[in-house]
Amino acid sequence: MNRPDRWRRAAIALLATFAFNSYAADTLPTIELSAQGTAIAANDLARADAYFEASANEPAAVARAVNQAIAAALAIAKPYTTVSVKTGSTSTWPIYSTPSSSGRNNQTITGWRMRSHLALESTDIAALSRLIGELQSTLAIGSLQLMPAPTTLRAANDAATREALKAFEARAQLVTETLGRKYRLKALSINEQGGPMPMFRGAAMAEMAVKAAPVEAGDSTVSVHVNGTIELID
Structure with missing residues (x-):
C-alpha cells in the first residue's frame, strides 16, 4: 500500500471516530x-396617585378651578423634601344633557368636567402618609401602592x-x-x-x-x- 492510500485510510478512520463520538455525545x-x-x-417604596376633579359650565372656569387646586396641593407638598411630587395626566370631557323622553338624540353640552393627577413617590413612607393626610382635605387619593x-x-x-x-x-x-x-x-x-x-x-x-x-x-x-x-x- 502506497503512502497516499495509507493517509486516506487514516483520514477516513479519524472522521469515523469523530462522527461516532459526536453521535454518542448527542445521545x-x-x-x-x-x-x-x-x-x-x-x-x-410607596407610590400614590392623587387627583382633583371639578365641573363648570365653561372650559376656562373648570380649568381655573383645577389649576388652583393642583397649585395649592403642590404648595402643601413643597416642605416634604423626601417625597417626590410630579404633575400627572390631565383630562377634560363634556357633560351632556339628559336625553328627552321622546328618545330623540337631541343632547347638548351643558358643562365641562376636568381631572388632573399628581404622582407621589417616596421611600420615606411615614412622610408620604402625612402628606396624603394633608392633601385629602382637597384632593382624592386614587391609589396607594407599596413595593420594594x-x-x-x-x-x-x-x-x-x-x-x-x-x-x-x-x-x-x-x-x-x-x-x-x-x-x-x-x-x-x-x-x-x-x-x-x-x-x-x-x-x-x-x-x-x-x-x-x-x-x-x-x-x-x-x-x-x-x-x-x-x-x-x-
Missing part, C-alpha cells in the same frame, strides 16, 4: 430538573437566585450520585417572580382618610425559579 441520557429560591424584600425599592428588589433577587442555583446543584448531585453517574450542565434558565404587593384603592383609601391610620408597609416575597437539563456522563 447522552438527559434529566430535566427544577429548583426554587425565595427571599423577603421590604416594601420600602429598586435596590432592595435587586438585592432580594440576587439572594433568591443564589438559593435557587444552590438548590439546583444539590438536586443534580443527589440524582447523579444515586445513579452512580457524573453529570454536566446542558441548559439552564432563570425566571424571577415577585410576590403580590399591597394596593389600596377606593373604599380602602376613604377609610384611611377617616381614620388617619399609619401605613404598614410589610414585605414582599421574591421567587426565582431555575429550570435546567443535565447530561449523564461516565
